[in-house]
Amino acid sequence: MSSAKKFKVNGVVYDIDVNATETIAAAQAAAEAANAAAANANALQQNLESGSVVPAKAGNLDSWAGKTLNAPDVQTEKVFTTGGDVSIDSSVNAQIEHIIAKTDFTATSLLSTGFNLLRNAVAVGDGWYFPVPALAFGAINTAAKPNGVLFTNSEGSNLTPTVRFKKLSDGAPSSVSDGSACAYTDATTGGKTYRFYTTSEAGYIIVSGITRASVCAHIGWSGRYDEYKAINASGDAGATVALAAAITAMHSFGKMLAIGNIGDRIDRIGATQVRLTAYIDRVQPSWLTTLNEDGTTYTHEASITAMKTDGAAAFMEANHVLTVNGNTVSYSDNSSAASTDYVKYEKAAPVATTYSLATDFAVEDWGCIVLQGASGEAEIAIAYAQGMPDSLRAIAAVRMGAAEKAIEDADVRTDNLESEVLLLAGDDFEHKYGQPRELYAHDTPAESRIPDNWVQLEDGGYNWTGKPSALGQVYNNVDNLTGAGSIWKAYKKSNYELDWMPAN
Amino acid sequence: MSKIQFTRIPNRGDAVLGDLTTGKVVFLRQDSFSSTADIDNTRYEIIGVVAKREGKKVLIVYKTNASRVWSKRYSYKLTVTAGATSGTLSIRQSSDSWAENHTHTITWTNAFADDAEHRTEVVAALNTYFAANSPFKGTEQDWMAEVVGSEIHLHYSYVDWRQANYNTASSGFGLTANLLPEIPAIANILRRHGGTGGEGVISNWYRALAYFENDNSSATYNPNSDVTSVKRTYPICLPGYLGTSIYQSDHCAALRAVYGEGREGWLKFMASCLPVVPSDWGNMGMDFGMKWTKIMAAKRFSSQSMTNEPLCPAAYYCYNTPNVQALPVGKWHMPTVKEVYDILGGVVYGTVNDRNADILNATLNKLGASAISNGTHVWSSSRYNSSYAWFAYGNFGFFSGNYMCVSHLAVPVSLYELA
Numbered sequence: 001m002s003s004a005k006k007f008k009v010n011g012v013v014y015d016i017d018v019n020a021t022e023t024i025a026a027a028q029a030a031a032e033a034a035n036a037a038a039a040n041a042n043a044l045q046q047n048l049e050s051g052s053v054v055p056a057k058a059g060n061l062d063s064w065a066g067k068t069l070n071a072p073d074v075q076t077e078k079v080f081t082t083g084g085d086v087s088i089d090s091s092v093n094a095q096i097e098h099i100i101a102k103t104d105f106t107a108t109s110l111l112s113t114g115f116n117l118l119r120n121a122v123a124v125g126d127g128w129y130f131p132v133p134a135l136a137f138g139a140i141n142t143a144a145k146p147n148g149v150l151f152t153n154s155e156g157s158n159l160t161p162t163v164r165f166k167k168l169s170d171g172a173p174s175s176v177s178d179g180s181a182c183a184y185t186d187a188t189t190g191g192k193t194y195r196f197y198t199t200s201e202a203g204y205i206i207v208s209g210i211t212r213a214s215v216c217a218h219i220g221w222s223g224r225y226d227e228y229k230a231i232n233a234s235g236d237a238g239a240t241v242a243l244a245a246a247i248t249a250m251h252s253f254g255k256m257l258a259i260g261n262i263g264d265r266i267d268r269i270g271a272t273q274v275r276l277t278a279y280i281d282r283v284q285p286s287w288l289t290t291l292n293e294d295g296t297t298y299t300h301e302a303s304i305t306a307m308k309t310d311g312a313a314a315f316m317e318a319n320h321v322l323t324v325n326g327n328t329v330s331y332s333d334n335s336s337a338a339s340t341d342y343v344k345y346e347k348a349a350p351v352a353t354t355y356s357l358a359t360d361f362a363v364e365d366w367g368c369i370v371l372q373g374a375s376g377e378a379e380i381a382i383a384y385a386q387g388m389p390d391s392l393r394a395i396a397a398v399r400m401g402a403a404e405k406a407i408e409d410a411d412v413r414t415d416n417l418e419s420e421v422l423l424l425a426g427d428d429f430e431h432k433y434g435q436p437r438e439l440y441a442h443d444t445p446a447e448s449r450i451p452d453n454w455v456q457l458e459d460g461g462y463n464w465t466g467k468p469s470a471l472g473q474v475y476n477n478v479d480n481l482t483g484a485g486s487i488w489k490a491y492k493k494s495n496y497e498l499d500w501m502p503a504n
Numbered sequence: 505m506s507k508i509q510f511t512r513i514p515n516r517g518d519a520v521l522g523d524l525t526t527g528k529v530v531f532l533r534q535d536s537f538s539s540t541a542d543i544d545n546t547r548y549e550i551i552g553v554v555a556k557r558e559g560k561k562v563l564i565v566y567k568t569n570a571s572r573v574w575s576k577r578y579s580y581k582l583t584v585t586a587g588a589t590s591g592t593l594s595i596r597q598s599s600d601s602w603a604e605n606h607t608h609t610i611t612w613t614n615a616f617a618d619d620a621e622h623r624t625e626v627v628a629a630l631n632t633y634f635a636a637n638s639p640f641k642g643t644e645q646d647w648m649a650e651v652v653g654s655e656i657h658l659h660y661s662y663v664d665w666r667q668a669n670y671n672t673a674s675s676g677f678g679l680t681a682n683l684l685p686e687i688p689a690i691a692n693i694l695r696r697h698g699g700t701g702g703e704g705v706i707s708n709w710y711r712a713l714a715y716f717e718n719d720n721s722s723a724t725y726n727p728n729s730d731v732t733s734v735k736r737t738y739p740i741c742l743p744g745y746l747g748t749s750i751y752q753s754d755h756c757a758a759l760r761a762v763y764g765e766g767r768e769g770w771l772k773f774m775a776s777c778l779p780v781v782p783s784d785w786g787n788m789g790m791d792f793g794m795k796w797t798k799i800m801a802a803k804r805f806s807s808q809s810m811t812n813e814p815l816c817p818a819a820y821y822c823y824n825t826p827n828v829q830a831l832p833v834g835k836w837h838m839p840t841v842k843e844v845y846d847i848l849g850g851v852v853y854g855t856v857n858d859r860n861a862d863i864l865n866a867t868l869n870k871l872g873a874s875a876i877s878n879g880t881h882v883w884s885s886s887r888y889n890s891s892y893a894w895f896a897y898g899n900f901g902f903f904s905g906n907y908m909c910v911s912h913l914a915v916p917v918s919l920y921e922l923a
Contacts, residue, residue, distance in 0.1 A: 404507070412509055412533075433782055447698075462780050463698035463734070471784040496692040496700075498785050
């Protein structure tokens with residue numbers, strides 16, 4: 001793997017120092033490159049306002065981790081929408097939480113799409129406007145193009161605000177009454193009726209009478225062929241685009257989808273329950289290694305390795321590495337045309353590489369990955385960000401609590417041990433009440449003859465009285481241990497005193 | 505709520521709680537909580553504080569205490585002279601502020617012989633007289649005579665020390681003090697200087713220093729003759745020790761030769777007046793607090809008005825008052841002299857007006873429990889002699905005996921054995 005490569009996304013060529021070994025330095029470089037890409041994206045957005053490209057913004061997802069989507073559902077002629085608001089700190093990076101898949105599955109392509117056009121709309125008066133390409137409504141499930149802009153609330157239900165249209169050539173809107181009333185077509189899909197606002201050419205949609213934070217405006221894709229169109233210009237099922245490529249080449253707006261080799265796009269992500277408002281920014285595809293000079297073909301060695309034989313992507317928690325069977329892919333189309341919003345890569349020869357989920361898949365605020373099985377009954381895998389920092393904090397708090405508890409327990413044990421030691425520091429086998437159990441003295445017991453090992457007052461004990469200090473005490477006349485009266489034992493003479501009794 | 509910490513082996517000042525779920529005693533480290541707000545009162549009941557641990561034995565002080573008299577009655581054994589048909593009681597009474605003895609002669613019909621019939625006759629005559637005459641009446645000293653086995657006992661309402669000191673009998677009667685003979689009267693505590701004897705051994709270091717720091721006119725605490733032995737019954741005030749007292753000339757040169765000059769020498773001397781604790785003999789070796797308390801708490805007496813009351817309110821209080829599940833009634837007693845010392849010895853509160861001045865009171869304070877001041881008179885369960893019981897003398901900081909009719913602090917304690 002080498003460095004100083006070029007690649008092109010959305011018609012913009014980037015100079016990237018790529019190192020596919022995925023060192024931290026490489027990740028940092030990728031992050032820097034991503035920042036550069038973001039800057040370029042901002043520049044691109046400026047351009048978009050001139051009408052050249054649809055602004056590419058998308059938002060956050062609630063967690064769908066672990067949920068299963070059925071392919072038959074998504075093959076029906078429904079228009080699934082993206083939309084809605086959630087409150088996520090835009091500075092929080094998304095990370096992939098986990099990926100699951102259990103069907104016989106080989107992911108062959110990915111698509112990112114979907115966006116909330118209101119997210120970066122320009123305020124004008126008490127409304128907003130945003131640029132759009134030409135939007136013509138077509139029959140659902142047949143038209144190979146977007147079907148106009150629709151507005152939904154946070155539940156995905158249709159909204160009909162005041163919508164006007166102003167051509168690009170007439171300049172940016174200056175009020176909510178600028179332009180003319182926008183054309184639309186009402187159509188029913190999935191049991192719901194939506195209003196699709198259409199335009200004859202690129203221009204600005206001006207919307208008013210809404211609370212922007214709770215409304216999503218987005219392109220209505222009308223069916224499987226549209227989506228295939230987005231993936232494969234030929235519209236053929238089974239178009240092959242490397243999973244890794246598409247993941248990393250995640251579109252600068254909207255969600256990302258994996259297209260199986262026989263399956264349809266799964267478009268449930270971003271549907272009614274999901275609300276999108278915040279940005280998602282593309283991460284630099286660090287695995288891109290070559291770029292042909294005509295700017296139309298990218299060749300890379302895919303970063304994702306070790307796709308499991310059953311098709312599941314594996315998430316290695318220990319090192320945050322996703323390994324998938326990767327493929328060399330070729331760039332075949334891009335989003336430079338105003339009527340499309342996608343980036344596509346096609347699969348070439350499989351290769352195996354590893355790259356880091358923590359860095360290479362990082363997206364701002366949120367992200368998702370949808371994998372579709374070859375059988376059409378897809379298992380879904382989610383890359384998800386929302387709430388992750390809080391979750392991590394919660395985990396950290398729990399672990400911190402456990403650590404503190406362990407410390408407390410250790411303190412108690414230490415305290416107890418110290419107490420045990422203190423117990424031994426008083427009476428012991430040799431002493432009772434601070435005096436020796438065995439006294440060594442001279443002659444018979446008498447107050448005038450202090451035993452050699454008695455601890456007197458001035459030495460921290462108490463004065464010898466000639467009498468025992470405790471029951472059990474023995475007085476030894478060390479000068480005559482064998483003679484009568486040489487050993488004495490303490491006994492309780494009365495409640496008032498102890499005294500010595502000859503022991504031999 | 506802070507993080508409280510329990511300990512298996514408690515030390516002085518640790519709080520004692522009852523675990524309501526297990527019914528067991530637990531010990532809370534005194535430095536791990538700041539108030540009862542830190543203690544889950546649905547899980548734990550507050551019992552008291554640890555005064556001392558010796559090996560596995562933990563002396564627990566209950567959370568409340570109260571002032572009670574040691575005994576409400578004074579009692580005699582009455583002897584009657586054979587053949588007598590009358591006897592004389594000479595007693596003090598409140599009408600003259602207990603100043604003089606007043607003589608009363610009680611008569612009966614049959615010449616006394618030491619048998620049940622005659623004892624009954626004498627008792628009847630006495631009770632008739634008591635009921636009719638002041639100050640024996642039930643509304644006054646409430647004297648009662650009873651036949652107990654082969655003896656005649658007299659008892660009366662004990663309210664003034666002069667009753668015990670000066671009441672006598674004559675002319676057919678003889679009186680022998682007979683108050684709680686089951687409780688041995690012992691007055692002997694070994695000091696560290698080797699001396700023994702009754703009152704005067706220091707019960708609280710801080711209080712003793714505070715009191716004896718000052719000059720004192722009493723020859724008991726300020727010798728009026730040369731001291732020749734280190735075995736002093738009572739402490740000596742600092743000016744007396746130094747020979748600078750305004751009340752006495754210097755009589756303590758011999759002591760200073762042993763302990764040193766100046767305040768430092770005096771402090772060493774004062775330390776020699778501390779008790780030797782523990783011990784296997786004397787008051788510091790008596791560990792029968794529970795036994796004695798049980799006896800006293802069970803004692804009741806009848807009055808002329810036929811009431812039936814506890815005889816020993818202090819013991820009764822200590823035995824019956826604690827109301828905690830983990831250490832129920834039957835586990836508590838009135839402390840022995842040694843236990844009073846174990847409780848009071850390290851108390852600073854009193855000479856320092858701060859509930860947190862010492863670790864025992866600080867914990868009692870945090871628990872919202874009764875304080876124990878080193879200036880308080882605290883009863884022990886130990887008898888001193890026929891009329892006295894041992895108590896910690898809060899004025900002086902030493903142990904002393906006092907008349908049992910006096911109210912002092914009754915402090916319930918429990919000796920808990922660690923597993």
